[in-house]
Amino acid sequence: MSDHKTMTLTLIVWRQKNANDPGKFETYTAKGITEHHSFLEMLDVVNEDLILAGKDPIVFDHDCREGICGMCSQVVNGMAHGGQDRTTVCQLHMRKFKDGDTIYIEPWRARAFPIIRDLIVDRAALDTIVQAGAYVSCHTGGVPDGNAILIPKPVADESMDAAECIGCGACVAGCPNGAAMLFTGSKVSQFAVLPQGKPEAAARVKALEKAMTDCGFGNCTNHYECQAACPKGINVKFIARMNREFLKAQFS
């Protein structure tokens, strides 16, 4: 590692003590960053320096750092997860930046996601949507036979494409309206296409749509920023499917 060139970067980071604090940007210098550092490791380096200097480290959400848990949530230079296609910010590497770059780091910004501290926001609203009906009711009892319900591969694939959502909330962060249509659309769709999900499809789409609005998310204006922001590349076709399911549900 020692023979690698290092970068020095200027970070302009959103600092906010709690939900009631108005918050402000602070400028930091990140020194000794190599191209192999992930974005979060770069912040770890900066935080080490801050702690040694007796200052409050930058607080941010993270967990697996493998791009699969959906915990990390930073808007880098105006793009949720930093703008690299199908990549969470923990899997964004510093080789995507140049020595001397200035980087803006902000939390997800949406009314439904109040800021807890610095870059951490409260995404419980997404759980509220799931609790409203993003599941299949089933009776307990004996284990069903593995092949009792035959599902064609394309249908299973379609459901899995929707189920790939990791619930990070980048779609909401990217949306200029703070809407959760891509998240809700993927939840509605992953069940609506499967035989197990069909019996409750109409009730589910109505309940999820209502929960989404009640949580304070905005309305869709079809900018498709959500799809660009999504680290799993979830397609806006699932929003169209939710709209279709919703329209169908009005007549059932």
Next chain:
Amino acid sequence: MQLFSSSIGRKIVMAITGQCMVLFAIIHLLGNSTAFGWLTGGLNAYAHHLHSLPLPLLWGFRLGLLALACIHIWFGIQLTIENRACRTQQYAVKNMQKASFASETMIWTGALLLLFIIYHLLHFTFQVINPETGALINPDALGHPNVLAMVVAAFQNVGIALLYVGAMVVLFLHLSHGIQSSFQSMGWSNDRTQPCLIKGSTLGALFMFLGYAAVPLIILVRILK
């Protein structure tokens, strides 16, 4: 009713009212195209046919259009106000990936179109603006209005002709996002059709722009007299 209170429901209402108005715009464009001479008697014959329709039908159509426009405008404003409230704090760096100038300015292009439609009705339908050109519509002995004379006189004025062409640029912007957006809101879209819908929407809007802008332009350069 859920269609008028919910988030998706109101988007569906926006889509249906918008699509109906696009259908009207296509019919209007077909009417305008009689100025190119495919109908015997041209624009005047078309106007005469239109005004010969039974009054309840004509006014039913007009009131229906008015209702569609009112619903579209009402929900458009309501949804926009709600959306602005859902993201009060903007990012320090604005970095949109897929949104276009057209998609971000729908409320403003919509407002400009409303102003234009009011002007257009006062200008050609009620002849309150520029009454001297409006007077040229006076019907002949058979009761056939001379719409062509009125339109030609109006568009020989550079300012008026360019105002109409400018308004059609605004229409192009509104429709280039609006048409494909309405398909998405209705759920008539998937990953295979969406790229075609986006291109088709722009092409459709371009067709409308060219069709509508053609009449003032060919009059302005004196091709149509």
